[in-house]
Each structure stands twice: as structure tokens, then as C-alpha cells.
Amino acid sequence: MSLKFYNTASRSKEVFQLLETNDTVKMYCCGPTVYHYAHIGNLRTYIFEDVLRRTLEYHGFSVKHVVNITDVGHLTSDADDGDDKMEKGAARTGKTVWEVAEYYTQAFMKDWKSLNIVEPVIWCKATDHIPEQIQLIQNLEAKGFTYKTSDGIYFDSAKFNRYPEFANLDVENLRQGSRIDMGEKRSATDFALWKFSPPNQKRAMEWESPWGLGFPGWHIECSAMAMHHLGETLDIHCGGSDHVRVHHTNEIAQSECATGKLFSRFWLHGEFLRMGGGKMSKSTGEFLTISLLQKKGFDPLDYRLFALTSHYRNYLNFTWEALENARESLKSLRRKTDPLIGKGGEIKSALALKIQKSFKEAIGDDLNTPMALGVLNEMLKEDLEDFEKASLVLDFDRVLGLNLGQSRLEPLTEVDPSIVKKIEDLLAQRNEARKAKNWSESDKIRDELLKMKVTIQDGPNGTSWSF
RNA sequence: GGCGACGUACCCAAGUUGGUAAGGGACGGCUCUGCAAAAGCCUUAUUCCUCGGUUCGAGUCCGAGCGUCGCCUCCA
Numbered sequence: 001m002s003l004k005f006y007n008t009a010s011r012s013k014e015v016f017q018l019l020e021t022n023d024t025v026k027m028y029c030c031g032p033t034v035y036h037y038a039h040i041g042n043l044r045t046y047i048f049e050d051v052l053r054r055t056l057e058y059h060g061f062s063v064k065h066v067v068n069i070t071d072v073g074h075l076t077s078d079a080d081d082g083d084d085k086m087e088k089g090a091a092r093t094g095k096t097v098w099e100v101a102e103y104y105t106q107a108f109m110k111d112w113k114s115l116n117i118v119e120p121v122i123w124c125k126a127t128d129h130i131p132e133q134i135q136l137i138q139n140l141e142a143k144g145f146t147y148k149t150s151d152g153i154y155f156d157s158a159k160f161n162r163y164p165e166f167a168n169l170d171v172e173n174l175r176q177g178s179r180i181d182m183g184e185k186r187s188a189t190d191f192a193l194w195k196f197s198p199p200n201q202k203r204a205m206e207w208e209s210p211w212g213l214g215f216p217g218w219h220i221e222c223s224a225m226a227m228h229h230l231g232e233t234l235d236i237h238c239g240g241s242d243h244v245r246v247h248h249t250n251e252i253a254q255s256e257c258a259t260g261k262l263f264s265r266f267w268l269h270g271e272f273l274r275m276g277g278g279k280m281s282k283s284t285g286e287f288l289t290i291s292l293l294q295k296k297g298f299d300p301l302d303y304r305l306f307a308l309t310s311h312y313r314n315y316l317n318f319t320w321e322a323l324e325n326a327r328e329s330l331k332s333l334r335r336k337t338d339p340l341i342g343k344g345g346e347i348k349s350a351l352a353l354k355i356q357k358s359f360k361e362a363i364g365d366d367l368n369t370p371m372a373l374g375v376l377n378e379m380l381k382e383d384l385e386d387f388e389k390a391s392l393v394l395d396f397d398r399v400l401g402l403n404l405g406q407s408r409l410e411p412l413t414e415v416d417p418s419i420v421k422k423i424e425d426l427l428a429q430r431n432e433a434r435k436a437k438n439w440s441e442s443d444k445i446r447d448e449l450l451k452m453k454v455t456i457q458d459g460p461n462g463t464s465w466s467f
Numbered sequence: 468g469g470c471g472a473c474g475u476a477c478c479c480a481a482g483u484u485g486g487u488a489a490g491g492g493a494c495g496g497c498u499c500u501g502c503a504a505a506a507g508c509c510u511u512a513u514u515c516c517u518c519g520g521u522u523c524g525a526g527u528c529c530g531a532g533c534g535u536c537g538c539c540u541c542c543a
Contacts, residue, residue, distance in 0.1 A: 244538075
């Protein structure tokens with residue numbers, strides 16, 4: 001069964017297969033700059049990439065998945081007047097830049113875990129790969145693709161004919177009305193490879209280089225780390241849609257000029273999460289994080305399911321109502337799949353195999369998660385043996401990652417034993433009242449419990465309760 | 468100014484090479500229940516932003532328009 005992905009490079013869906021010389025998919029995903037918490041829009045992209053990796057594995061590939069952590073500060077503009085994001089983060093939090101990087105890296109990894117995103121095979125930090133970056137710049141310099149200005153070493157995009165191809169750029173018109181500050185750059189599309197430290201200023205992060213004390217440019221780290229860990233040609237490179245224009249275009253330029261080889265065979269880009277009509281952005285200050293969602297009573301996996309209900313290449317509108325939909329939907333899925341836990345058996349009926357095939361086709365068709373979820377829901381309604389349903393749920397969850405059909409750890413909230421005692425006392429009183437058919441009394445107790453945010457359920461085997 | 472995306476029921480959202488609108492949530496109805504809750508069943512777009520065109524047939528192709536948004540500065 002073929003696996004198809006929409007390749008930004010060709011603007012069309014292409015069948016994905018491995019080169020004959022390889023046995024592993026080499027996949028590089030652009031990670032975060034750790035100067036602030038990741039917001040749920042950022043995380044949408046990592047969920048998409050997680051589904052991508054899981055889908056590759058579901059279709060039988062092994063994947064060498066590399067994600068970078070950008071822990072070095074980059075200026076916010078080409079000119080020297082921009083602020084360094086890491087230094088800004090340090091000023092905001094009163095920590096050193098290294099502490100800021102460590103703190104937000106940990107926070108980021110915690111988010112990944114809570115969203116059930118599979119750990120990459122390699123996490124790599126920009127500051128651990130300074131020599132590789134310097135080497136790559138030296139390589140470009142030796143081949144004549146660079147020039148020097150008073151503030152750094154720049155890539156000369158005019159030397160790379162195919163520069164505009166990837167993003168379909170109209171280089172001439174880029175200049176008109178653009179917000180680019182040219183500085184000493186020869187062209188708007190040139191970009192810094194290495195920046196010199198300002199003469200009278202001590203930077204928190206700077207390194208010795210053949211060009212003097214300074215720090216790497218904004219795109220070089222990804223090329224250097226991707227090639228260091230995966231070789232000169234990658235199978236898949238991905239990131240957010242905003243990376244197409246600048247970041248990935250520049251990565252292609254510097255990598256292909258250095259090696260003379262194709263940098264990546266496939267390019268996949270995730271579209272933005274929208275909120276209130278526009279994208280969610282760190283610079284505007286107002287943004288949502290996983291921990292905020294948790295404070296509002298959501299399970300991170302509610303958000304994961306929400307992300308899965310739309311296709312990764314389309315905008316997704318975040319509303320609280322939509323997240324509540326996802327929460328209800330996940331609850332309902334769990335009610336259906338929890339009783340199947342541990343009951344798995346061989347999938348062999350024609351119907352079950354047909355459903356499994358539909359799922360694989362849906363997910364294999366450029367990661368159509370909404371359709372895959374549809375297949376899951378339909379399957380649960382079908383007339384199948386429990387052992388087949390149980391196995392199909394586990395099978396589908398290898399891609400969906402919603403922890404369905406397997407035992408989960410119970411909610412992290414520790415309940416105070418004295419409160420439990422009180423609830424149980426009230427329940428006992430209520431059951432007495434019910435035995436005596438004193439309905440007004442029993443309803444009164446139920447209301448009291450509701451005030452404590454406790455919901456109860458009367459079943460044939462007694463009353464159960466939950467928060 | 469350049470490039471690009473999107474507009475499907477109350478909400479989220481799919482719709483492959485055009486063949487007669489997935490799925491989820493909410494709502495409403497029914498069953499069950501002392502009443503609830505939970506669960507089960509049923510119902511919910513003659514119609515896909517508008518107007519033209521191609522076609523036996525268009526949400527799907529073409530053209531025009533309206534609306535929303537993104538990228539072109541770091542950004543997922």
C-alpha cells in the first residue's frame with residue numbers, strides 16, 4: 001500500500017519510498033527556540049510531525065527522527081539594533097541565558113510527553129554543534145558563496161540560481177514594500193551565516209571563529225546539525241508553514257551550495273492554528289499553553305485529539321467550544337474502548353481486515369487524520385467480535401497516540417483522603433435515604449456533592465463517583 | 468507591492484481521477500431510570516460564500532466577484 005505525502009518542493013502529492021541505498025527514513029524536524037514556553041499553536045506542528053513519524057512506522061519504515069533545540073540567541077533583525085530573543089528571555093525572567101535555555105527545554109519536553117509525542121531518536125542543541133556550523137561556513141566561503149560586511153559573514157544568494165524556486169519567490173518584488181532592513185547586504189535575500197560580536201559589548205553567548213568572536217546566523221544550525229546527524233541528503237524535512245519562505249529556502253541554499261547535492265527529498269509543512277481570526281503568536285503576548293489548558297480542566301490529549309480532527313495542511317480554528325467537543329469526543333471514545341482493554345486477539349475477519357485497510361489508506365494519504373478518526377468511529381459501531389475491536393483500537397492508536405485500548409495512569413490530581421471520607425459518608429447517607437425512598441433527601445445530598453464538583457452515577461452494582 | 472491559503476449544518480471538520488454531502492461534539496426525540504447521570508437508538512445541509520461557464524451530471528473543473536487569513540523580520 002503506497003504512502004503519499006504532499007511535497008512542498010513539487011507542490012503535489014508524491015509517493016514516498018526509500019532510496020535503494022537506505023534502510024531508514026532520515027527525518028529532520030525544525031524544533032523550538034527555547035526562550036519562552038511553547039504555545040499550543042507551536043505544538044500543533046509537533047503533533048503533525050509525530051503523526052508523520054508514527055505513520056511511517058505504521059507503514060513499515062524505521063525512522064531516524066532528529067529534532068533540534070535552538071538554544072542560541074538570534075537577533076530579531078538583520079541590522080544590529082534587534083534584540084536577542086534569548087537575552088530578552090533572560091532579562092524577563094532574571095536568569096542567565098543558559099538557565100533560560102535549560103528551563104524552557106525542560107518545559108518543552110514535558111509538553112511533548114503530555115501530548116504523547118514520541119521522543120525523537122536524537123535531540124540536538126545548536127550550542128553543541130558550533131564547530132560543525134563553522135566548518136559549513138568555511139566550506140561555503142572556500143567555494144565563493146559568501147562575502148563579509150562590517151557585522152558578519154553573509155550568504156550571497158545571487159550565486160545560487162535556484163534560490164527563488166523552492167518558495168516561488170519573485171525576488172525583484174520582494175524589495176518593494178518589504179520590511180527588510182538591508183544594512184550592508186547586497187540583496188534582500190542574502191542572510192547572515194556568522195555575526196561578529198559588537199565591539200564594546202559582552203554577549204552572554206559567543207564563540208571564537210576564523211572570523212573572530214561571534215555567534216552563528218539564523219539558518220546555519222539546521223543545515224549543520226541535519227547533515228551532521230543524517231548525512232548530506234535527507235528523506236524528509238519538516239516544520240511550520242512559515243518556514244517555507246525564509247528558513248527552509250536559506251537552508252536549501254547553504255546546504256546545496258556546500259555539498260552540490262539535493263538537501264532533502266521531501267518537504268512537509270504544517271499549517272497554523274488560528275485563534276480569534278488570526279494566528280497565535282508569542283510576540284503579541286497572549287497565547288495558550290498546555291499547562292493553561294490543564295488548569296482549565298483539560299487533558300493534554302483532548303488537545304491532541306482536537307489537532308487530529310483537522311488536516312495538517314489546513315488552518316485549524318481554535319475555540320474553547322471546539323476543545324470541549326474534543327474532550328467529550330475523547331471521553332466517549334474511552335468509554336467505548338476501555339472495556340476492550342486486554343481483550344485483543346487476531347484480526348482475521350474480512351470486515352475487520354477491510355476496516356484496517358481503510359484506516360491505513362486514510363493515514364497513508366498525506367496523513368488524513370480526520371478520515372482515520374472517522375474509520376475508528378465507524379469501526380466501533382460495526383458488528384465485530386470484541387477481540388477484533390480491541391486489536392484494531394490498539395493498532396490504530398499506534399498512529400493516533402491517544403492511549404486508547406490500553407491501561408492509563410489515573411489523573412495526576414491527588415485527592416485529599418479527608419475529602420474522600422466526606423464524600424463516602426455523604427454517599428452512604430444518600431443510599432440510606434434512597435432505601436427509605438426519601439427522594440427529596442437523596443436529591444439534596446446529590447446537590448451538595450455537585451457543589452463539591454463530584455458527579456455520581458447510580459448503577460446496578462451501587463453508586464460510583466468522580467470529579 | 469509580491470506570493471499563497473481558506474470560505475461545507477449551531478460548533479469543529481473530511482470529501483481521492485467530477486456521479487449525487489464522512490466523522491465528532493452540541494441540540495431535540497425515544498428507551499432505560501424514583502429523579503438524575505451514564506448507556507443505547509433515532510433525528511439534524513434537496514445543499515457546499517455569490518454570480519456566471521463547461522458537462523448528461525460540479526462542493527469537486529474554468530472565469531469573475533465578495534469575505535477571512537498567512538508568509539515576505541525572529542516565528543510552528
